[in-house]
Amino acid sequence: MATNIPLTGVFRVTCEFKKKGNWACGWHTGIDMACDNDKIYSSCDGEVTRTGWDDSYGNFIVVKNDTDGKYHWFCHLSKINVSKGQRVSRTSVIGIMGSTGNSTGKHLHFEIRNESNKYADNSNPAEYMGIPNKIGEYNSANYQIGNSNSNNSSTGEMKTLSRNTNLRSEPTTKASAVLYLANTTLYVLQEGVAQADGYTWDKVRIRVNGKEGYMINKNYK
Template sequence: MRAGPVATVLALMGYDIDSPREAGTTRRDVLSVAAGLMAGGALTVAGPAGQAAAESDAARAASDSDGGCGVGYDAEFEEALAEGDDATPDSRVLAPEKPRRRFTLPLRRRYRVSSRYGVRGDWAAGHHTGIDLAVPKGTAVHAVGAGTVVLARWSGAYGKAVTVRMRDGHYAVYAHLSRISVRRGARVGAGDRIGRSGATGRATGPHLHLEIRARRGYGSDVNPVRYLAKRGARL
């Protein structure tokens, strides 16, 4: 028997209609999404391409309701980052740190991954360029590695954001903060507090969007989980 449209949406969003989801959105939330899609004529699942698109939309809706973001290429952020980076001296003059403190996690409390790195979607890069860690607003955010702050301000879709140019040349972007605790030009060590989590900019709920870039520009992102794991910090 062919599944109805509501059941299709529930299935795509990871729901078994006979059992509640363990965490995240409620069944009422999902049914509301399904009803909205049906009413707007947006529910079309025809063939692999249509199914992939529906899966992407459903995954986005599920993560967004839990504290996710839709940030992609944002000209305001990129311009501010380039300006700040060019105006900030290199951080390689920092004194060496103890190996065990070279890299660390950005959060000290329990978090939930509300959107994974690399999820396909309509972003300019074709995928989610960071990882979203859902935590209550005001949770302390720490630098994952030592470096120099090249951006600490409101930055378009990224909201209140801090970008640290790390010693290995990578850039760590911490977005959607409710509060920024550092200034451009400040030198930070691994574990230093740089701000507090929030939902500023293009965000649907409180979380930390952590993005690691191999270079300054958008599209040079790397998997933050793998990047940190190779350096002894496992998200």
């Protein structure tokens, strides 16, 4: 299984996306992450569109995501293993973490630029990876991408939660609940599978770890 995270194992988020501060645009356009394992994996399947040096970003690699045409930037690298035009996948080690450019310590600055590929036109990389946009320690093993197609009798429509929401182990409010943070994405496997506690329940699957459970119909947005 793979993840949308460019690091593997235990890693730390050391600076959040869009934190206000002393950046050229006034906010942090990516997310900073550090890890004992220095290997940097591509966070998507796609094509290397650029590699090079920038006084701020240091050694950097840009990969264009096949799926949505957005640009994934991997910065401050000590080593670049790929070259322009090369095809990469989530299992490709594309570079080695470093502290080149404007950096105070070894870390990866990972940012996702929208189709414009312009500075400060970004998507939230934490949302893409399925992790909280919050300083803390995480383990990539908890954010494996579930197979969204197996066992899926419906369209597998994906929803992005806009607030903290409980997924239930059974279709009732009395069942054990797991809190999912805002920006968690999920597939609706089947709508209206049960009636309980005065609600209609849908069966859903969390994208990042493949966990299945039940949520109150139309109440998970």
